[in-house]
Amino acid sequence: MHIPRTLARTAGALLMSTALVLTTAACGSSSSSSSSSSNDITFTQMTGLKAEGALGQKPTITFTTPFKVTNNSYEMLQTGDGAELKDGQKLCIQQIVLDPKTGKEVSSTWETAADCTTTLSEKNLQPAFYKLFKSMKVNSTVAIGVTSEGSKSSTSSSQSSSSSSSNSSNSENEVTAYIMGLTIVSAKTIPTRADGKAVDGIDSSLPKITLAKDGEPNIDATDLKDYKSDGQLKVQTLLQGTGADVTQNSTVTVQYKGWVLGGDASKPFDSSWSRGSSATFSLQQVVKGWTQGLTGQKVGSQVLLIIPPDLGYGSTAQNNIPANSTLVFVVDILDAQ
Numbered sequence: 001m002h003i004p005r006t007l008a009r010t011a012g013a014l015l016m017s018t019a020l021v022l023t024t025a026a027c028g029s030s031s032s033s034s035s036s037s038s039n040d041i042t043f044t045q046m047t048g049l050k051a052e053g054a055l056g057q058k059p060t061i062t063f064t065t066p067f068k069v070t071n072n073s074y075e076m077l078q079t080g081d082g083a084e085l086k087d088g089q090k091l092c093i094q095q096i097v098l099d100p101k102t103g104k105e106v107s108s109t110w111e112t113a114a115d116c117t118t119t120l121s122e123k124n125l126q127p128a129f130y131k132l133f134k135s136m137k138v139n140s141t142v143a144i145g146v147t148s149e150g151s152k153s154s155t156s157s158s159q160s161s162s163s164s165s166s167n168s169s170n171s172e173n174e175v176t177a178y179i180m181g182l183t184i185v186s187a188k189t190i191p192t193r194a195d196g197k198a199v200d201g202i203d204s205s206l207p208k209i210t211l212a213k214d215g216e217p218n219i220d221a222t223d224l225k226d227y228k229s230d231g232q233l234k235v236q237t238l239l240q241g242t243g244a245d246v247t248q249n250s251t252v253t254v255q256y257k258g259w260v261l262g263g264d265a266s267k268p269f270d271s272s273w274s275r276g277s278s279a280t281f282s283l284q285q286v287v288k289g290w291t292q293g294l295t296g297q298k299v300g301s302q303v304l305l306i307i308p309p310d311l312g313y314g315s316t317a318q319n320n321i322p323a324n325s326t327l328v329f330v331v332d333i334l335d336a337q
Helices: 011-017 127-134 152-163 221-226 288-294
Strands: 050-052 060-062 073-078 089-098 105-108 115-119 141-147 177-189 209-211 217-219 234-240 251-260 279-282 302-307 327-336
Touching: 050 073, 115 251, 115 279, 217 221, 217 327, 288 302, 288 327
Parallel strands: none
Antiparallel strands: 050 060, 073 141, 089 105, 089 115, 089 177, 141 177, 209 217, 234 302, 251 279, 251 327, 302 327
């Protein structure tokens, strides 16, 4: 996905980034809709760990130390008492990262907020993780073994995070492997399209948007070519939702499609629709035009954004986006937290 400027994650999520979530390609790339089979992982069974505590609460995970970790290994520690997980649901996952040498906690999301950016979909997850999560229920906890061989950048990020912790290892005892305890604390079914009511009195000077039967937006080719931007952010609600308000700090789940103003309407530079799955990210990780344009909108709305270069990518070219481009997006807001 092309929108986020950075992907700031917890130490646990950083470790997960190379194994769990598929790396989305650059805008407009045909490879953005599929995973790289060369990076697919295979899980092996791990044994010797134990979790105690109430289901759905922060578990206490113990094992004999030092514990030898095999990369991409797992052990189911707690079987949840909640609903079975279904395709298309947004999963909220709490994470603990443990040092297998000492058994001590390196980082945890339990004291802050769950990571709710994972969609249970074959298009969004590595096949091994998809199969694993499909076998789980809400409030289940699974342990995942990760070593530096499989996630060099994640290890360094986590080491950096752990260096500020009172439990961190010194330079002579750097942690090169981790055990992640992942607890699925909730699963929410997300709509596939905005369900708001059509807005009357839409500005007729803006590019016209039509919707396919499945809700995918298309833009009028002539309007995309001929519309003249005044250099200001344009925000037009097309469908008015009735859900929660979006704030500048919200994590949103959206369907979206984006074009370069003056470009070819048949060649959007990026589209979640073409990937077959919605996208979830923080509005603090996107171009300013998205943050400003979506703040104050309601879940269930569909919004047209015309973003000038200074609120987009400015003078920096981005693959299929030339430098100093004005961007046109249609965004379906499906969820916000």
